[in-house]
Amino acid sequence: MLTQTGEYALRAMVYMARKPGEGFCGVKEIAASTGVPANYLAKILQQLARSKVLDSQKGFGGGFRLNRPREEITLFDVIDPLERVEKFDQCVLGQRLCNDQVACPLHETWKAIRGQYLGSLHSTTLQDIADFRSKAELLDPKFTAPALSKR
Amino acid sequence: MLTQTGEYALRAMVYMARKPGEGFCGVKEIAASTGVPANYLAKILQQLARSKVLDSQKGFGGGFRLNRPREEITLFDVIDPLERVEKFDQCVLGQRLCNDQVACPLHETWKAIRGQYLGSLHSTTLQDIADFRSKAELLDPKFTAPALSKR
């Protein structure tokens, strides 16, 4: 469904989105919190910095941070630079000709699945995720400890 | 979305489902019609035979055929033995604890995506696919000739 790399990227982005404040996060800090191999995570974050989703800062106190407000970064923005999403547009059965008029037997089924998937990635922002509270958190004040404000 | 192996399997199964008659199909025949590498396809079909979706028959005139009526084989039955679908049940963000009560921030989003995907796989049968006719086929009698034949 998602490559390992994509999943790691998502974990890191969620971590940064939920962290209060504007400062840079070090790779080690993110790696420790998300359980992603630090060296590999560094590579992934470098890619995301190159694709303008993150800012990076070398030197003491440096690290990575979101390049834009949370609500302007979608899951798609995170996944897209790391996986070959274009493959989704190709016919599942490998037919050269497969569109809404001349379709392979799976065309409609697959179109629906793909549409739902991409739609979710496009419509879900890091803001949505940062705001998320599980049922347990909503019911039990203890869970509200790592408090965020806003909205 | 789907591994190469899963896609190949789907192509072969669709071919067999759409082919009239009850006889065995040889690997070479299927490979030629679907564009899947013959040797690799053989491995895939062997796996499907082991997982009771296909019957196989050695020797002259042998090959593979569906083990059950078309309408009793779902896309899930085809994909499941070949990919690690269990991975879908694990939390995308790698949290040890992630369920409807105590959830990770992506739990609901991912649950919806996964549900749509698995739902389609479970509810679509080879019968549905075999019956499928594209708009062009329905409108233009030329297309109603058995579209899949080569050799």
Next chain:
DNA sequence: AGCGAAACGGACCTGATTATCCTATTGTCG
């Protein structure tokens, strides 16, 4: 029985993905 057609099974090759390590570069602070 003997031959050829076909699946079966194991060994092996290959390239992409995942992961690690080392050095260079860049920034902060004393």
Next chain:
DNA sequence: CGACAATAGGATAATCAGGTCCGTTTCGCT
């Protein structure tokens, strides 16, 4: 300025999916 902290980036290793090859087994046919 010099020491240190942190990313950048290149080289390399490990793992795995995808793919090939070949010998064996099993069957149908003559």
